[in-house]
Amino acid sequence: MPAPFDAVLLVSFGGPQGPDDIRPFLANVLRGRRIPPQRIEEVAHHYELFGGVSPITQYTNDQAEGLRQHLAGRGLVLPVYVGMRNWTPLLPDVLAQMAQDGVRRAIGVVAAAHRSYSSCTQYRHNVLQAREAVFAAGRTPVDVTYVGDWHLHEGFLTAVADLVVVARDTLPPGVQGTARLVFTAHSVPTTMAGAEAYRLQLRNSAAEVARRLGINDWDLVFQSRSGRPEDPWLAPDVNDYLRQQHARGGLQAVILSPIGFVCDHIEVLYDLDHEARETCDALGLPMVRASAVNAHPAFVDALADMVVRTWEMYKRGRPLTLVHPDHPDALELPPPVSPTVR
Numbered sequence: 383m384p385a386p387f388d389a390v391l392l393v394s395f396g397g398p399q400g401p402d403d404i405r406p407f408l409a410n411v412l413r414g415r416r417i418p419p420q421r422i423e424e425v426a427h428h429y430e431l432f433g434g435v436s437p438i439t440q441y442t443n444d445q446a447e448g449l450r451q452h453l454a455g456r457g458l459v460l461p462v463y464v465g466m467r468n469w470t471p472l473l474p475d476v477l478a479q480m481a482q483d484g485v486r487r488a489i490g491v492v493a494a495a496h497r498s499y500s501s502c503t504q505y506r507h508n509v510l511q512a513r514e515a516v517f518a519a520g521r522t523p524v525d526v527t528y529v530g531d532w533h534l535h536e537g538f539l540t541a542v543a544d545l546v547v548v549a550r551d552t553l554p555p556g557v558q559g560t561a562r563l564v565f566t567a568h569s570v571p572t573t574m575a576g577a578e579a580y581r582l583q584l585r586n587s588a589a590e591v592a593r594r595l596g597i598n599d600w601d602l603v604f605q606s607r608s609g610r611p612e613d614p615w616l617a618p619d620v621n622d623y624l625r626q627q628h629a630r631g632g633l634q635a636v637i638l639s640p641i642g643f644v645c646d647h648i649e650v651l652y653d654l655d656h657e658a659r660e661t662c663d664a665l666g667l668p669m670v671r672a673s674a675v676n677a678h679p680a681f682v683d684a685l686a687d688m689v690v691r692t693w694e695m696y697k698r699g700r701p702l703t704l705v706h707p708d709h710p711d712a713l714e715l716p717p718p719v720s721p722t723v724r
């Protein structure tokens with residue numbers, strides 16, 4: 383039986399790896415975006431506080447290695463490539479390398495659990511652009527078929543829930559039972575394509591995690607708002623929420639769970655561990671921040687499971703699906719006249 387795929391491509395955001403990378407990285411992130419210069423300066427400063435090194439690259443590599451091992455454990459030995467949207471290893475370079483390695487068909491995994499334009503469609507656009515660059519250089523670019531949604535995958539939910547428990551255990555014993563569980567995600571403009579679907583997927587993930595923990599007292603809030611102040615973004619902001627809830631009374635302690643991020647990158651380390659921490663300190667509110675899923679075994683196993691499912695779906699010569707990046711729904715095409723599956 384021919385193998386339907388010969389590699390996995392893990393697609394992620396990317397982050398600077400030293401002080402000199404900060405500005406060119408931000409220029410990449412913000413190409414074509416309307417973000418006030420003042421906001422860009424602020425964010426550049428956040429990166430400077432960490433020596434210009436975002437942990438995202440290391441975590442993504444760890445996830446890729448974990449995915450490769452869990453796949454092998456399930457009997458599927460495949461190379462796992464990492465391609466980033468905004469910094470090295472950049473998607474066009476990685477796709478050129480894949481072409482050179484003879485990779486024809488890859489299973490794509492976008493390193494974001496909840497879909498919106500910026501957390502899904504834009505990544506797929508960037509992969510298409512990278513494919514065009516490979517094509518323009520006279521090579522055959524890899525075909526990428528993406529795994530389905532995994533925001534309700536048992537392994538993802540288990541990892542998030544597990545890390546909430548680990549965090550809760552570090553609160554003072556007297557408030558562990560009454561701490562409010564607050565899930566956070568990156569805000570997006572309410573007018574962005576998929577913003578409502580994104581919020582709904584986040585709510586569904588959060589509700590499932592809370593249910594597994596037997597916790598009724600939870601909320602979903604947003605963080606890291608950017609853009610122009612006059613444009614509406616998903617709310618409430620985590621800091622506004624903490625102040626308002628505290629003013630209303632009844633908030634004894636808080637567990638922040640960054641369910642909208644798959645690793646502890648700068649926005650978690652700065653916006654939660656620094657900014658939200660300051661807000662809680664000023665309110666005298668005990669707070670702990672749960673780790674993002676990073677390379678949690680249950681999480682990488684969930685990714686492996688999604689890859690295996692995609693493999694199974696296509697192994698009996700099911701036609702490849704072409705997914706237009708503007709329409710996350712797969713559009714199935716008739717089988718090619720002369721199959722190119724090896």
Ligand SMILES: CC1=C(CCC(=O)O)c2cc3nc(cc4[nH]c(cc5[nH]c(cc1n2)c(C)c5CCC(=O)O)c(CCC(=O)O)c4C)C(CCC(=O)O)=C3C
Pocket residue numbers: 395396397398408411412415417421422425436437438493494495498500501568569570571606607608609642643644647648649
């Ligand atoms: C939904 C979402 C996710 C979660 C899903 C996913 O993980 O993809 C996410 C992740 C990330 N966002 C990141 C970094 C940045 N995001 C920015 C800007 C923006 N993000 C947006 C949305 C999201 N972002 C939006 C709507 C903007 C406004 C500009 C635009 O419309 O595109 C800016 C520019 C400065 C600023 O405007 O804040 C930076 C530097 C990093 C890397 C951190 C590191 O290096 O450690 C990661 C993982």
Ligand SMILES: [Fe+2]
Pocket residue numbers: 568
């Ligand atoms: Fe972002």
